[in-house]
Amino acid sequence: MTSLADNGPIVVVGGGQVGTLLTIYLARQGHRVTLYESRPDLRRTEIGAGRSINLALATRGIVALSQVDLYRRLEPILVPMAGRMVHEPDGDVGLQPYGLDEDDVIHAVSRSDLNAILLDAAEATGNVEIEFDLRCRGVDFERRTLTLSDHADERRREVPFGTLFGCDGASSDVREAMHAVNGGTSVVDELDHGYKELNIPPGRDGSFQIEPNALHIWPRNDFMLIALPNPEGDFTVTLFMRNEGDEDSFAALDSEADVQRFFHQHFPDFVELVPDLTDQYFANPIGRLSTIRNTGWSVGADAVLVGDAAHAIVPFHGQGMNLGMESCRVLDRIIREHPDDLALAFTKYEADRKPDADAIADMALENYLEMRAGVVDPAYLIKRELALELERRFPDKIAARYGMVMFTTMRYAEVKKRALLQAEIFAELTDGVADLSAVDFERAAELVARVSPLPAAI
Ligand SMILES: Cc1cc2nc3c(=O)[nH]c(=O)nc-3n(C[C@H](O)[C@H](O)[C@H](O)COP(=O)(O)OP(=O)(O)OC[C@H]3O[C@@H](n4cnc5c(N)ncnc54)[C@H](O)[C@@H]3O)c2cc1C
Structure with missing residues (x-):
């Protein structure tokens, strides 16, 4: 039987919201942790065009962040949203509050600001070393080593690990290596709808052009726009739509005229808010959306998957990150409940978490229909x-x-x-x-x- 403390170097791969939060949990248990992130340090890198991408933070994420005393530090960068502001095709706009209680709000938060605070907090524990621009290229479970290299493959090196936490997102490299030794499976269910991010800029005086304390939805049955506020007065907008098809699909909108016609026809009030709509439309990529259901979340006491690496879901319930943060909290608790048997803790964690991950995966898919059609x-x-x-x-x-x-x-x-x-x-x-x-x-x-x-x- 092995404890986390006796198992050798603790390595986390992936410095997204989940990898950094998990690192903080582990450091607070008194462990020394090394975190490898394939991208450059976002706190020291200019991110293109200053457009923020944001996420909805809800209770499950808040509870996990509060447990490591971080929620209060985030409060200044949160914008509360008390309900859905539904924009109907005829221009009618109405608020559907999220709940009966005035505390039933979710919070828009910039992905990069959140990650920056998490990275700062991980370093501030004094137990964490973070190495950026180093991608995990392979895992050797016999020799218990990781192969890492940078973008240009110039800093290739091998590092030993005792326990490896795979937090490297939906297309996890750690998961692939783990499944090669534990026989785990991944079932990828790609949606035939994708997404494109756009932005409603602040008004001339820097103020919000539409109500800030709501999640805006333009439901149009087979497709929809949503908009979440940022503290700077702008909104991150996402168009969700069918990928293929002759009409009202990403494939069909391939000229400026098509884009203008489409938005004027379906979202005339939105068009007025975004002067450079076609430029944005063609500058921003189309994202794919998948549910990934995995088995085999661990390899003995050597490795375990957390976050999107273990359970990637579609974003229609705004829960992927919240689910991942809650998984950090549950894993932390289970490790502490089994201090001398890490392999058992990892097995129990998967048994505990998988039914919940599968349930929210299903509910997130169902919520797409509710958002794009049900709400009207x-x-x-x-x-x-x-x-x-x-x-x-x-x-x-x-x-x-x-x-x-x-x-x-x-x-x-x-x-x-x-x-x-x-x-x-x-x-x-x-x-x-x-x-x-x-x-x-x-x-x-x-x-x-x-x-x-x-x-x-x-
Ligand atoms: C359009 C959209 C909207 C969403 N909205 C919400 C929302 O409102 N609320 C919500 O809760 N969730 C939302 N989600 C889901 C949420 O973004 C994810 O669930 C969450 O970011 C997962 O965090 P993670 O740390 O597990 O993975 P990621 O955030 O993907 O982080 C993985 C990290 O690992 C790094 N990495 C990858 N491979 C390697 C490697 N081999 N070596 C080293 N590093 C590596 C990556 O660079 C990245 O930094 C949304 C998702 C999408 C696509």
């Missing part, structure tokens, strides 16, 4: 209203799925199970019902009586 569908809206009303009447039994995912740390698998049961109840109660006043609340009470009380948060 009368059948969806009445169910949503009923969900909130039942939550008000039966707070210990009913909670909207979105809230359980975003504002609790309830296990994702439990959220999915409860949400399915609730969906059946909402469907029965809203069958043939046009508004809330026509709902049979006596029948609702009978149905809700069959639901088990909401579990205590983990």
